[in-house]
Amino acid sequence: MVPVRRRIGAMIETPRYYPTLTASETLTMLACASGVRDPDTASWLGRVGLGEAAHRRVRHFSVGMKQRLGIAAALIARPSLLILDEPTSGMDPAGILEMRTLIRDLAAKDGVTILLSSHLLDEVQRTCDRVAIFARGKLVAEGRIDMLLAGQEKLRLLATSQGALLAALGARGTPDGAPDGDGVLAAVSRAEAPALLRALIESGIDLVEARWVGGELEKFYLEQTSHSAGHSAGGDHAG
Numbered sequence: 001m002v003p004v005r006r007r008i009g010a011m012i013e014t015p016r017y018y019p020t021l022t023a024s025e026t027l028t029m030l031a032c033a034s035g036v037r038d039p040d041t042a043s044w045l046g047r048v049g050l051g052e053a054a055h056r057r058v059r060h061f062s063v064g065m066k067q068r069l070g071i072a073a074a075l076i077a078r079p080s081l082l083i084l085d086e087p088t089s090g091m092d093p094a095g096i097l098e099m100r101t102l103i104r105d106l107a108a109k110d111g112v113t114i115l116l117s118s119h120l121l122d123e124v125q126r127t128c129d130r131v132a133i134f135a136r137g138k139l140v141a142e143g144r145i146d147m148l149l150a151g152q153e154k155l156r157l158l159a160t161s162q163g164a165l166l167a168a169l170g171a172r173g174t175p176d177g178a179p180d181g182d183g184v185l186a187a188v189s190r191a192e193a194p195a196l197l198r199a200l201i202e203s204g205i206d207l208v209e210a211r212w213v214g215g216e217l218e219k220f221y222l223e224q225t226s227h228s229a230g231h232s233a234g235g236d237h238a239g
Contacts, residue, residue: 006035009074013086015066019059023050023069026058027076034077044072049098063090071102082106083115088123100127125217135225149215155186155193157200158209168205176213185213 017026024041031039045054048068053061061069067090074082087103088096104127106112118124124131125145132142141148156176159165165184166173176183188196190212197210 006077007080008083009077009079009081010083011067011070011074011085011087013089014063015070015073017058017066017069020057022055022057023061023072024054026069027072030073031076036077039076041072041076044075045069047075048072048102049095064092064095067091068095068099071099075106079112081113081115083117085117086119087116088118088120096123103127121218121221122216131217133221133224141220141224145217149217149220150190152219153190153212153215155188155196156209156211156213157184157186157207158182159184159200160206160208165200165205168200168203183209 018029021029023045027041027044028039031041042051042054045051048071050065050068050072053065058066058069067087071084071087074084084103088099091099100123103114103116107114116124116128129144130142131145131148133140157165157169157173162175162182162184166175169184169186172187173184174187176185186196193210197207200207
């Protein structure tokens, strides 16, 4: 039976390595320390986008490259639980997208449970299924992101006649206040949306656009933590 600690991989926000070792040597050393025999270092370095840098010394790595190496090190023992602290810190937009894809693949294809801690709430919303929000050391909200944000969403409608659309919606419709000034926000649930759209079309409203807006994790986070007087961004986390 594999000891529990061997089944957990972790990466802190700013991992440190021996600067004179290469990426491959670093992984080999860490694998040995974790009791992993014959580690497939080349495979994991390729998985995190460091295949071509396998034999470069770590002292020449950028912050983003060190983050990638940290994730490879956390995965070398093939853990069932992976804990990541700010995994996209120091990465450019392309690197962030690659890391997001890797994290989703590890969960969906490899069956790894991932606990991600981050202040980048937009990235949390794009990457995670569930979220827990802490304020001043206390858990203030937890659950599936889509369920937590469901009450914030509104259906934005655009029609050839804003006036006709507002008249048809009645109390459920308000101008969205966007720069174009033509959109209307409909206060309906996702379950009610199909019937509403059918009714509008059947009543002669020419719809140009229908899409959901709102439902931002950042807004929800601020609402949940606003009661904590004097809270700081550094002291609160979502993940």
